[in-house]
Amino acid sequence: MAFMEFIPNLGRRTLRTVPNLGTASRFLLLSLFAVVNRHFSIQQLLKQVYGFGVRSLLLMMVAAFFTGMVLGFQGYYALVRFGATSALGTLVALSLLRELGPVLTALLFAGRAGSALTAEISSMKATEQLSAMEMMAVNPLAWVVAPRLWAGIIVVPILCVIFDLVGIFGGYLISVPVLGVDGGTFWAQMQSNVAFSGDILTGLFKALCFGLVVTWIAAWQGYAAQPTAEGVGNATTISVVTASLAVLGLDFILTAFLFT
Amino acid sequence: MAAEALVELENVHFARGPHTVLDGVGLRITQGAIVSIMGASGGGKTTLLNLMAGTLAPQAGRIRVAGQDLQALNFEDLYRLRRRMGMLFQHSALFTDFSAFENVAFPLRRHFRLDESVLRKLVLMKLEAVGLRGAAGLMPAELSGGMGRRVALARAMVMDPMLIFYDEPFTGLDPISVGIIATLIRRLNDALGATSILVSHDVQETFSIADYGYILAGGKIIAEGTPDALRTSDSELARQFLGGKPDGPVPFHYPAKDDYATALTGVWAAGEAI
Ligand SMILES: Nc1ncnc2c1ncn2[C@@H]1O[C@H](COP(=O)(O)OP(=O)(O)OP(=O)(O)O)[C@@H](O)[C@H]1O
Numbered sequence: 001m002a003f004m005e006f007i008p009n010l011g012r013r014t015l016r017t018v019p020n021l022g023t024a025s026r027f028l029l030l031s032l033f034a035v036v037n038r039h040f041s042i043q044q045l046l047k048q049v050y051g052f053g054v055r056s057l058l059l060m061m062v063a064a065f066f067t068g069m070v071l072g073f074q075g076y077y078a079l080v081r082f083g084a085t086s087a088l089g090t091l092v093a094l095s096l097l098r099e100l101g102p103v104l105t106a107l108l109f110a111g112r113a114g115s116a117l118t119a120e121i122s123s124m125k126a127t128e129q130l131s132a133m134e135m136m137a138v139n140p141l142a143w144v145v146a147p148r149l150w151a152g153i154i155v156v157p158i159l160c161v162i163f164d165l166v167g168i169f170g171g172y173l174i175s176v177p178v179l180g181v182d183g184g185t186f187w188a189q190m191q192s193n194v195a196f197s198g199d200i201l202t203g204l205f206k207a208l209c210f211g212l213v214v215t216w217i218a219a220w221q222g223y224a225a226q227p228t229a230e231g232v233g234n235a236t237t238i239s240v241v242t243a244s245l246a247v248l249g250l251d252f253i254l255t256a257f258l259f260t
Numbered sequence: 261m262a263a264e265a266l267v268e269l270e271n272v273h274f275a276r277g278p279h280t281v282l283d284g285v286g287l288r289i290t291q292g293a294i295v296s297i298m299g300a301s302g303g304g305k306t307t308l309l310n311l312m313a314g315t316l317a318p319q320a321g322r323i324r325v326a327g328q329d330l331q332a333l334n335f336e337d338l339y340r341l342r343r344r345m346g347m348l349f350q351h352s353a354l355f356t357d358f359s360a361f362e363n364v365a366f367p368l369r370r371h372f373r374l375d376e377s378v379l380r381k382l383v384l385m386k387l388e389a390v391g392l393r394g395a396a397g398l399m400p401a402e403l404s405g406g407m408g409r410r411v412a413l414a415r416a417m418v419m420d421p422m423l424i425f426y427d428e429p430f431t432g433l434d435p436i437s438v439g440i441i442a443t444l445i446r447r448l449n450d451a452l453g454a455t456s457i458l459v460s461h462d463v464q465e466t467f468s469i470a471d472y473g474y475i476l477a478g479g480k481i482i483a484e485g486t487p488d489a490l491r492t493s494d495s496e497l498a499r500q501f502l503g504g505k506p507d508g509p510v511p512f513h514y515p516a517k518d519d520y521a522t523a524l525t526g527v528w529a530a531g532e533a534i
């Protein structure tokens with residue numbers, strides 16, 4: 001019985017999702033290109049960049065520090081069996097730059113700034129602030145959505161760089177002073193084995209894509225929310241869940257394509 | 261009415277899903293007039309204002325504002341037309357992260373490059389008109405409901421629009437403010453040479469300033485005329501509405517699938533929607 005309902009349910013869900021995806025994509029394109037609209041303001045963009053940054057910076061640094069330290073311990077555990085602890089610096093750096101940096105930054109960003117963004121836009125909708133803007137002939141996509149979207153695209157790679165740096169420092173603190181790996185080797189190995197375009201740039205490219213996707217989902221969930229208090233709450237939850245899954249899924253796709 | 265029509269609706273139909281809100285509405289609003297639209301709660305008055313502002317599109321019928329067919333306008337032209345409209349929203353719709361002053365200044369800042377001193381003057385004049393110059397620095401959260409609506413009123417008129425929509429301007433105001441705001445609406449309308457469309461349940465106050473009125477019921481215009489004509493109208497519907505009688509042709513209840521007794525005592529199939 002349950003199985004018999006599964007197939008039509010799946011069909012119904014798909015039918016509902018596909019047009020939604022269409023409107024969401026249209027929303028994304030219109031908002032991205034709204035930078036040419038006369039109501040797009042650089043000041044608003046900077047304000048959002050600052051807001052996103054301030055909101056997530058400390059969280060990122062703490063998370064990165066712990067992540068790096070754990071990488072130091074776990075990497076040492078694996079490498080010491082092969083007598084290869086000199087490669088610990090490389091391991092910590094590559095894990096962070098290629099994978100953990102962009103992904104964890106994006107997940108934390110979705111939970112912190114993304115959810116706040118959804119809540120902000122959906123309550124603006126619920127209290128008719130977006131309609132009021134339209135009535136004043138100011139396109140809300142240009143004034144509200146575009147600065148936030150671009151701010152997300154700009155901020156996530158920057159946060160990712162900070163995450164990587166703090167993480168590597170955390171890894172160093174565990175590896176060298178605590179576990180006794182030679183400091184010179186730690187840095188030298190890292191330096192000679194990390195490729196600028198292959199490792200650093202691909203990581204930043206991932207972060208950029210994640211920034212776009214997380215902010216897009218957060219803004220769209222807010223924009224399409226039911227204009228009620230309950231709708232605001234629901235949208236916020238859905239935003240975080242969807243954005244996190246999207247980051248992990250997209251990470252797989254990007255890794256498969258960028259893998260060299 | 262020989263004067264030119266600023267807003268004209270012909271046979272406008274609008275439905276929300278299966279629920280018909282407007283069922284063939286026709287209106288003709290002349291330049292310079294204050295026109296009131298009255299009708300039961302949930303009757304589609306706000307919807308009607310949104311249609312005239314082009315924020316909603318009708319499923320059928322034609323809406324012309326200032327000689328332009330709203331359905332035929334592209335996005336740019338619609339926005340250009342809206343710069344000459346003002347709307348007071350039913351629930352204020354103030355921007356929560358801006359002070360009262362910045363709320364009123366918002367449309368000016370967005371559309372013109374004004375000297376800060378000129379802008380300040382314009383905004384303070386409008387705030388003074390609604391009696392809230394002293395509250396210019398307060399945030400929306402620090403305003404009472406009625407004060408918020410007055411700030412919203414100042415914002416709606418700051419661009420000196422040719423067409424102003426007022427959605428329930430009197431609700432939540434004390435009797436003194438109601439009188440002042442009513443006079444203000446009239447004065448503003450005449451000073452700007454604007455046209456005002458006023459949705460309100462406050463029959464006395466509305467009729468004291470309106471030139472013409474429409475009564476909306478069951479998705480249709482059931483009566484129209486000058487306030488005096490409406491008061492003495494022999495339409496049963498109009499009298500029921502203006503007299504506030506609960507029973508009569510205008511239903512108080514939103515249509516339900518079954519009658520009340522069955523709804524309370526009947527047996528439902530499991531999972532049936534309410
Ligand atoms: N966003 C919406 N989604 C679905 N239905 C809606 C929406 N807005 C309004 N409606 C429906 O449209 C009908 C008309 O609503 P409208 O807000 O125009 O009424 P109104 O005359 O302004 O009422 P009130 O005097 O209470 O403000 C109502 O039956 C309402 O249920």
Ligand SMILES: [Mg+2]
Binds near residue numbers: 306307427
């Ligand atoms: Mg209403």
